[in-house]
Amino acid sequence: MSTFIENQKWRYATKKFDATKKISETDLKTLKEAIQLSTSSYGLQPYKVFIIENPELREKLKPASWGQSQIVDASHLLVFANYLDVTEKHIDEYMANMAQTRGLSIDDLKPYSDFMKSKLISLPAETKQIWTAKQTYLALGNLLNAAAELKIDVTPMEGFEPEKYNEILNLNTLGLNASLVATIGYRHEEDMTQHYAKVRKTTEELFITL
Numbered sequence: 001m002s003t004f005i006e007n008q009k010w011r012y013a014t015k016k017f018d019a020t021k022k023i024s025e026t027d028l029k030t031l032k033e034a035i036q037l038s039t040s041s042y043g044l045q046p047y048k049v050f051i052i053e054n055p056e057l058r059e060k061l062k063p064a065s066w067g068q069s070q071i072v073d074a075s076h077l078l079v080f081a082n083y084l085d086v087t088e089k090h091i092d093e094y095m096a097n098m099a100q101t102r103g104l105s106i107d108d109l110k111p112y113s114d115f116m117k118s119k120l121i122s123l124p125a126e127t128k129q130i131w132t133a134k135q136t137y138l139a140l141g142n143l144l145n146a147a148a149e150l151k152i153d154v155t156p157m158e159g160f161e162p163e164k165y166n167e168i169l170n171l172n173t174l175g176l177n178a179s180l181v182a183t184i185g186y187r188h189e190e191d192m193t194q195h196y197a198k199v200r201k202t203t204e205e206l207f208i209t210l
């Protein structure tokens with residue numbers, strides 16, 4: 001655990017990436033696995049993650065990201081895109097996966113499937129979208145933690161225009177919405193932010209023990 005805390009102290013939201021440094025295929029595979037293993041409500045994973053390497057596409061996304069340099073300078077740009085809707089089909093596909101993975105029959109899973117459907121399907125569209133978008137933040141958390149273990153830098157980013165991302169990446173037609181961006185790579189030695197002390201509430205301010 002001591003290394004986990006040390007790595008959390010090492011990590012920071014990188015402002016300037018070293019554009020000459022690329023993440024290896026092996027490390028990228030590990031980061032993808034960390035995202036894949038993230039927890040989600042009911043286990044539904046109601047999102048897709050786009051990994052954008054294409055430099056022209058990233059140049060297009062930069063103005064839609066408050067002009068932030070990380071979009072083009074980082075090794076990879078990740079866009080977390082939440083489902084616009086949660087449908088019976090999504091739940092049925094998840095049940096089929098669970099049945100196959102755990103050697104169960106679909107009938108065994110019917111009570112769980114019916115319960116999920118009763119809770120989710122009739123929710124208002126906006127509530128569903130907020131709920132699916134929230135799940136992407138859990139995946140971001142896992143990415144941040146796994147990257148810190150590998151001494152890979154990540155900038156979590158909400159400083160972008162989702163409508164423009166949706167348009168450029170054609171997300172709405174796929175039933176998706178851009179909820180969150182993460183740029184990953186290696187900090188530039190000139191990024192002064194890496195030397196700033198972490199600003200956090202004290203544990204006394206943060207926790208209430210009852």
Ligand SMILES: Cc1cc2nc3c(=O)[nH]c(=O)nc-3n(C[C@H](O)[C@H](O)[C@H](O)COP(=O)(O)O)c2cc1C
Binds near residue numbers: 156158159
């Ligand atoms: C959801 C989220 C969105 C953020 N959006 C941006 C962003 O658009 N650009 C940026 O430079 N930093 C962004 N940050 C970084 C935060 O400002 C930073 O994490 C915070 O100040 C705490 O500092 P630290 O992560 O360096 O310890 C974001 C962080 C989070 C968690």
